[in-house]
Amino acid sequence: MADEQVIPVAQSVEIVSVNQEETNSLPLDQNPAAVYLATLRPVGRRGMLRALTLIAEVVSGGKQTALTLPWHKLRYQHTAAIAPVLVERGYRPATVNQALSGLRSVLYHAWKLGLMESEDYQRARDVKNRRGETLPRGRALDKDELKALIKTCQAEKTPGGLRDAALIGLMYGTGLRRSEVVKLELKDYNPATGALTIRGAKGGKDRLVYVKGGAAKSLAVWLEQRGDTAGALFCPVHKSGKVRVEIMTDQSVMKILKKRGLQTDLESFSPHDLRRTFISDLLDAGADIATVQKLAGHASVTTTARYDRRGEAAKSKATDLLEIPY
Structure with a gap:
């Protein structure tokens, strides 16, 4: 396959080969991330775009963005590694869970758009939220x-x-x-x-x-x-x-x-x-x-x-x- 690039998630995870031309060729109305973001209100859209961008950077080694990553190529071995990588980087459970929620939604739209087979979609989306409590953020004024x-x-x-x-x-x-x-x-x-x-x-x-x-x-x-x-x-x-x-x-x-x-x-x-x-x-x-x-x-x-x-x-x-x- 010409002009290939790989999407590493973590060293212990098998990589996926993705054609660079395919990565960027999907029109916005066929791009699962773009379609999902369009369903959100502006305030929620900004936060979710940041979360999806975080995932895209993790699974592509910083080479892709939320709108260029070929989400439909992700499989369970890749999605299962995302949360551990984010936790290792020091992200709070709430941030990790927001990213996983966005991931599941994008994969859903990839399936609805006919970009993923049902079995691949169900397996890839089967990632559990992280549990854990952290100290409250911010402060109260007296x-x-x-x-x-x-x-x-x-x-x-x-x-x-x-x-x-x-x-x-x-x-x-x-x-x-x-x-x-x-x-x-x-x-x-x-x-x-x-x-x-x-x-x-x-x-x-x-x-x-x-x-x-x-x-x-x-x-x-x-x-x-x-x-x-x-x-x-x-x-x-x-x-x-x-x-x-x-x-x-x-x-x-x-x-x-x-x-x-x-x-x-x-x-x-x-x-x-x-x-x-x-x-x-x-x-x-x-x-x-x-x-x-x-x-x-x-x-x-x-x-x-x-x-x-x-x-x-x-x-x-x-x-x-x-x-x-x-």
């Missing part, structure tokens, strides 16, 4: 940190400061993802009830959350500055102080929080840490976990429980009960 962040924004006394105070208050007070925040529009908020409609969130689901207390007050102040023009709820603010009613990017939210954190001299935190804090504080206050699950927009209570930091606090407190004779 009340003093949140108060300091908002005071830093208020002290600036500019439209940008008012916006950022409202943004931080709303993200903590509702637990929204930054991708959800930037899609909010003025029409989504009902000041009379505090209801805020989240449209097309993760998984394509809509849900209601409620803006209350200080979050509602800070949002009211921002809206006075923003005005009642239809469009994005949170908008870019020019250096001159002029508000431009247009959509912000989720990367802009990241930059705003990083800037305010540095100004306040806080330990590094991410936008998602505000979401973690929202969930953990609600649970700590005695809110029912099923209700918190709905507010957070999680598909299962198990996911919500992973955000709970009470377990670590309880373990720390229990250890304090011991008296070490030293």
